[in-house]
Amino acid sequence: MTRVLVVDDQVLVRSGLxxxxxxxxxxxxxxEAATGEEAVELAAGKRPDVILMDIRLPGLDGVAATERILTASDEPKPKIIMLTTFDLDELVYAALRAGASGFLLKETPPERLFTAIRTIAEGDMLFAPTVTRRLIDTYLSRPSPAGADPAVLASLTNRERDVLALVGQGLSNREVADRLTVSVATVKTHLNRMMAKLGLSSRAQAVTVAYETGLIHPRRVPHADRAPL
Structure with missing residues (x-):
């Protein structure tokens, strides 16, 4: 059973979900929580597996709440899916860096929502197709990688770099395992070690590092137009 915390300031949306x-x-x-502050409090007390977090909340917004929750949580940390009304929401990028595991539009059909929660709970990440394209377009518009220093990857083994590069391309653990001809368990071990070395709390943050260090480049991403589910 996957335990889910629902966070949205609109009572009809929250109760409907x-x-x-x-x-x-x-x-x-x-x-259920109506504010970011309530979400932080309930996350600590209820220890959900997955949190559906409205990205725009009054007071403490979804990005700040996500960061607080993941910073304060013990392992295993909850996986957080950001819910947004607009696929061009500028807060998406801040949430990615804060450690969100995925993004969905509020208009997402129920069955897709259920699949998303299960996917996130299993440790993969997920983006609505329009959000994925927007993220790729943002990196394509940059003349060169910016942000993280490539030197931060110096602590990784060659296989950990391989895993980071494939995760950065949007591949699931199973797809990474097939590409590297290893077991899914081995992929998870390399992934966990890589994230620990880099101080990352989510798979989405690993994608950001892969782009910003220049380990991968959007033009070489084979799944840029693939739906995440």
Whole structure:
């Protein structure tokens, strides 16, 4: 059973999402929050597996709440799916760096939402197709990689670099395992070690590092137009 915390300041949206999730046998709503502050408090007390977080909240917004939750949480940390109304929302990039594991538009159909929660709970990441394209376009518009220093990758083994590069291309653990001809368990081990060395709390942050250090480049990403589910 996957425990889900629903965070949205609109009561109809929040109650609607909760009702949908409660009707799904393998998903359990462990709490609802209307503000970022409530989300931080409930995340600490309820320890959900996945949090559906509205990106725009009054007061403490979804990005700041995400950062606080992941900083304060013990392992295993909750996976956070950001819910946004606009695929061009500038807060998406801040949320990615804060450690969000995925992004969905609020208009996402129920079955896709359920699949997204299961995908995130298993440790993969997920982006709505329009958000994925926007992220890729942002990196394509840069004349050169910016942000993280390539030297930060010096602590990684060659295989950890390989895993980071493939994760950065949007591949799932199974796809990475098939590409490297190893087991999924081995991929998870390399991924966890790589994230620990780089001080990352989510797979999405690993994607950011892969781009910003120049380890991968958008023009060489084979799955840029592939739907994430």
């Amino acid at each position: 909760s009702a949908l999730l409660r009707a799904t046998p393998d998903l359990d709503v462990c709490g």
